[in-house]
Amino acid sequence: MSLAEEILKLKKERKAVILAHNYQRGEVQDIADYCGDSFGLSQKAVEVDAEVIVFCGVDFMAESAAILNPDKIVLNPKPEAGCPMSAMITPLQLQLFKKEHPDAAVVCYVNSSAAVKAESDVCCTSSNSIxxxxxxxxxxxxxxxxYNLAMYTQRFTKKKIYPWNGFCPTHHQITAGDILISKMDHPGAEVIVHPECRQEVIDLADGVYSTDGMLKYAKTTTKDLVIGTEVGIIHRLKKENPGKNFYPVSNYVVCPNMKMNTLETIRDSLRDMKTEIRIPETIRTGAKKALDRMLEIGRG
Incomplete structure (x- = not known):
């Protein structure tokens, strides 16, 4: 029996659904029931009729799914797959930051821990921050x-934004030089980048999109695209847009933690059920309020 067959058999036995982020390995995306961005997948987890959710991403993503689905078992096949940006702020640091600016609202990117979300007023994604x-x-x-998402958001609001000095190491390594070289290497192609990129990179890009925004835009354009985000998304872009050309802005834009999940870790997680995400109820309820408020504003 192949690994894929084992996973499908276990998935049926456990009444499970497999969710995979757009940055996961190609074979992980292919075995998943749904692919998407972090919060979109958590929303999908609420909708699906399943008792077990296998979330293939990094730690905060599985946490978000668990926050929104307290009655379901949420498995993170590789619990040690963390998010460096998420680790760049602690609840205590946020509490002190709030004391420095007592009149300010706290907007927390979903790329953060459940405990930090619980200290925030509202969450946001890269697509709805503005x-x-x-x-x-x-x-x-x-x-x-x-910091980069905060500064990108500042361009589109009259409000005063106080950014935290965190960053995504994967996106932060993309430089203005990478953009200029890509434009020379692929004349006629459009360069689209993620809002987590440096501001000088955003200034040179032809468009700025979240991962889901990139996927949607790719379906509307006839031009070749240079992709300024984690290279894993190119697997899905090519799969959904046969005949179109997609080039990474750099072959080095790889998140090693996103690549930690494999078919073996998914199989082992479903088989052993030892990688369940558990969040203390006091933190879960606080974090859920911030996520729910985001959804409420989004519907408005």
């Missing part, structure tokens, strides 16, 4: 933990 910030009553905003 809408979330502009919908708030407060004129001042603490935007944590990603």
């Amino acid at each position: 809408k979330i910030v502009n919908a708030l009553e407060q004129d001042e905003v603490l935007h944590v933990p990603d």
Whole structure:
């Protein structure tokens, strides 16, 4: 029996669904029931009729699924797959930051721990940060933990944003030089980048999109695209857009933690059920309020 066959058999026995982030290995995306961005997958987890959710991503993503699905078992096949940006702010640091700016609302990127979400007023994603910030009553905003997303959001609001100095190491390594070289190497192609990129990179890009935004835009354009985000997304871009050309802005834009999940870890997780995510209820309820408020604003 192949690994894929083992996984499908175990999935049926456990009444499970497999969710995979857009940055996962190609074979992990292929075995998944749904692929998407971190919060979109957590929303999908709420909708699906399953008793067990296998979340193939990094730690905060599985946490979000567990926050929103307290009655389901959420498995993280590789619990040690953490997010460096998420680790760049702690609840205590956020508490002290709030004391420095007592009149400011706290907007927390979903790329953060459950405990940090619980200290925040509202969560945001890379695709709705601008809408979330502009919908708030407060004129001042603490935007944590990603400095680059905060500064990108600042371009589209009159509110004063105080950014935290966190960053995604994978996106932060993309340089202005990478963009210029890509434009020379692929004349006529459009360069699209993620909001987690440096501001000078964003200035040179032809478009700025979240991962899901990139997937949607790719279906509408006839041009070749240079992709300024983690290279794993190119697997799905090519799969959904046969005949179109996609080039990484650099072959080195790889998140090693996103690549830790394999077919073996998924099989072992379903077989042993030892990688369940458990969040203390006091933290879960606080974090859920911030996530729910994001959804409420998003519906408005």
